[in-house]
Amino acid sequence: MTTSRTRATAPAVVLLAGLALAGCSTTTPSETSSGPYDTAAYPVTVSSCGQDFAYDQAPSRVVLGNWRTLETLDALGVGESVTGVVLGPDDQGQAPADLPEGVTVVSPDVIPAREPVIEAAPDLFLSFNEAQLVGQGTLSYDDLAGIGANAYVMGAYCAEPSGNQSIETVYTDITNLGAIYDMPTQAEELNQELQDRVAAAKESLNGSTARVAFLKVVGGKVYAIGGYPASAFTEALGLTNEFSDLPTAFAELNTEQALAMDPDIVFVNYVGDEQAAIADLAAALPGLAAVTENRVYGADENLAQGSGVGIVNALEAIAADVETAGR
Structure with missing residues (x-):
């Protein structure tokens, strides 16, 4: 397995809960369809965050930058290739109880040090955010190249954003994984299943164009989320994104923005305790009509952290709440 580098290592990125770093991801797909681990379609080149990687x-021997990405690999039928995982930003160093046998926690830190990852000897590091690969005392692209390992960033969460991502980002990831594993037919079938689920979720809303805002409360401060995956949820479901024109994917809400905001429905990102997150928002924005009229719902951050299938799971949960609010 070889790696082709086409640009410099990414600049440092601050990884904050709820921060979506948008980017781009393209692939040169294999032209033949074959079973798992068949080498007929290789070599194949797949791009991620501006870099080309040859397979x-x-x-x-795959190490996941977030263990939740395993759901997508399982759906493709290649979950057995995972040998190690990095815990997510909200796992508090605790491995999930249902982690498959033989899969170890390579790092309890979301930004992993280089040594444990190198020791795990992956041939692919499947990241959930390019911040994991910035290499300032931690893991870097160069470290992976030094052991012959490739990298792929799920969700196009790249250090150099290229605008809001749509639900197509999910399908692109799965197509790319299908090329990496030489399983294009399985990837196509999974994408069709997910597209059908997204279409059904949109249909359940009966044409609603409700204006929705995605917010997060951290230390009493309110942050607006306009980028991916919020942008994917609103676009795919035909809803109106209150913060579609936000200059960054994730930003603190200033007083002017708070006073001008009047969404039909508010989704407040949470981890663990949904009602506590809703209460925190009510305390921070007590005069917001959506708060006083009980039009606030929780959005579980953990659902979407691994990208791929998890984004569609989260989208269905959003649609269910919008449907409830519209009754």
């Missing part, structure tokens, strides 16, 4: 065979 001579399917990965067999």
Whole structure:
């Protein structure tokens, strides 16, 4: 397995809960369809965050930058290739109880040090955010290249954003994984299943164009989320994104923005305790009509952290709440 570098290592990125770093991801797909680990379609080149990575065979020792990405690999039928995981920003160093046998926690820190990852000897590091690969005392692209490992960033959460991502980002990721594993037919079938689920979720809303705002409360401060995956939820469901024109994907809400905001429905991101997050928002914005009229719902951050299938899971939960609010 070889790696082709086409740009400099990404600049440092501050990884904040709820911060979506948008980017781009393209692939040169294999032209033949074959079973798992068949080498007929190789070599294949898949791009991620502006870099090209060449694959001579399917990965067999994969380390996940967020263990929740395993759901997508399982859906493709290649979950057995995962040998290690990095815990997410909200896991508090605790591995999930249902982690498959033989899969170890490589790092309890979301930004992993280089040594444990190198020791795990992956042939692919499947990241959930390019901030994991900035390499300032931690893991870097160069470290991976030094052991012959490739990298791929799920959700196009790249250090150099290229605008809001749509639900197409999910399908692109799965197509790219299908190329990496030489399983294009399985990837196509999974994408069709997910597209059908998204279409059904949109249909359940009966044409609603409700104006929705995605917010997060941290230390009493309110942050607006306009970028991915919020942008994917609103676009795919036909809703109106209150913060579609936000200059960054995630930003603190100033007083002027708070006073001008009048969404039909508010989704407040939370981890663990949904009602506590809703209460925190009510305390921070007590005069917001959506708060006083009980039009605030929780959005579970953990659902979407691994990207891929998890984004569609989160979208269905959003649609269910919008449907409830419209009754």
